[in-house]
Amino acid sequence: MMKMIDIPPVWLLLCLAIAWAQSTYYPVLSLDHPVTDFLGGVLIGAGLILIAMAVVEFRKWKTTIIPHEEANALLTSGIFAKSRNPIYLADALILTGFILRWDAVLCLPLVPIFVWWIERHFILDEERRLRSKFGVAFHRYTEKTRRWV
Numbered sequence: 001m002m003k004m005i006d007i008p009p010v011w012l013l014l015c016l017a018i019a020w021a022q023s024t025y026y027p028v029l030s031l032d033h034p035v036t037d038f039l040g041g042v043l044i045g046a047g048l049i050l051i052a053m054a055v056v057e058f059r060k061w062k063t064t065i066i067p068h069e070e071a072n073a074l075l076t077s078g079i080f081a082k083s084r085n086p087i088y089l090a091d092a093l094i095l096t097g098f099i100l101r102w103d104a105v106l107c108l109p110l111v112p113i114f115v116w117w118i119e120r121h122f123i124l125d126e127e128r129r130l131r132s133k134f135g136v137a138f139h140r141y142t143e144k145t146r147r148w149v
Contacts, residue, residue: 007067008118012091015110016098023102032103043097050090053079067122074134076141084127084147088118115148123147 057080058065061073065087079086092115099107130138 006121008088008091008122011114011117011121012095015095015107015114019095019099019102019104019107019110022107023104026106027103029105030103031100031105036100036103040097040100040102043093043100045097047090047092047094047097050079050086050093054086054090067126071130071133074130074137074141076145081145083149084142084145085123088115088123089148091118119147 055065057075057078060078061075063072063075064070083089092111095114096108096111098104099110127138127142134141
């Protein structure tokens with residue numbers, strides 16, 4: 001049961017809930033401006049597009065999208081040719097976008113904390129499993145494709 005709860009979308013939702021609560025109940029320090037609203041919308045949209053592009057690759061290669069499960073294929077095409085973790089990158093963009101849209105300025109530090117947590121809690125373990133399963137192919141992939149962008 002814990003593994004089903006311990007997935008990146010849950011952590012993203014937790015951070016979003018904190019940002020929403022801060023903007024609703026503790027509206028201090030405002031960056032509210034049409035430009036930040038627009039930028040927030042762009043970041044949210046870009047994040048959703050990245051997720052869609054990644055899902056297409058997962059389906060194309062018939063492998064799991066669940067972080068704790070073993071991959072059937074090493075994804076290196078499509079959006080995975082630009083980022084080894086496009087969904088996690090998308091999550092960070094979406095979090096940043098909502099923080100800007102909601103004017104939750106005090107929650108901006110949540111973004112690097114979220115990135116750090118995802119990297120330490122999910123990415124490093126996923127990379128260990130991929131390195132073990134795909135060996136040299138994974139090593140080559142890491143040499144030409146960055147972890148985030």
